[in-house]
Amino acid sequence: GDSVTQMEGPVTLSEEAFLTINCTYTATGYPSLFWYVQYPGEGLQLLLKATKADDKGSNKGFEATYRKETTSFHLEKGSVQVSDSAVYFCALRNTGNQFYFGTGTSLTVIP
C-alpha cells in the first residue's frame, strides 16, 4: 500500500543552521506530495506542496522538490529560526484522495 517514510527525530539545530528532513514515499500512480507543520498544541498546517515530478514547493523559506526517480520529497531550509521549532510531517495524496502521513520529525532550534 501507499506509505511515507521520514527521518526520525528529534532534530536540534542552532539558529541560522541549514535544515534537511528526509522523506521518501511509496505509491502507485502519481501522488501529490506535501509537508505539513504542527506547532505545539495546534493542528497541522500546510507548509508546501508539489503535484508532479520535478515540481518545487516553497513557502516561508522552506523548499522541497518532487523527485520521482528517487521517490523523495526532502524538506530544506537554508537558515532556521527559533520560530521554526515544530513537528514536520511529510504526506502524500493518492489518486483516491486518501492522504498518508509520515511519523513526524520534531525540530528544536536553539538561539
Added chain:
Amino acid sequence: DAGITQSPRHKVTETGTPVTLRCHQTENHRYMYWYRQDPGHGLRLIHYSYGVKDTDKGEVSDGYSVSRSKTEDFLLTLESATSSQTSVYFCAISGAGDRGLSGANVLTFGAGSRLTVL
C-alpha cells in the same frame, strides 16, 4: 482553522463508555477525514467520507464508527471506549478548490480533540 470546528476539545471518560466526537465544517467540502495522532505513529487514518452517507474505513478503523448525515458534519463514535483509544483526534477536510498555497486538493485540519480513557 479555516471553517472547521471539533467538539469537544478535551474529554476524559471511563473504559466501556460510549464517546462521540463531532467535526463541523463551513467550507462545503466533499471529503472529510478522522485521524488519530499518537507518539511514534504520526497520524493514522481512522475513517473518511467522500459524501453524505458515503464513508469508508482507514488503516485503524477497529473500534470506531462514523456517520455523515449532512455535508457539514462528520461524527466519530467509540461504541465502548478502551484505554488504547486514548489519543488526540484530528478531523480534516478536502475538496476541489481548497484555499491553500495553490491549485490542487489539500487537507485542512481542525484543532484536535484530546481524549483520555481511564
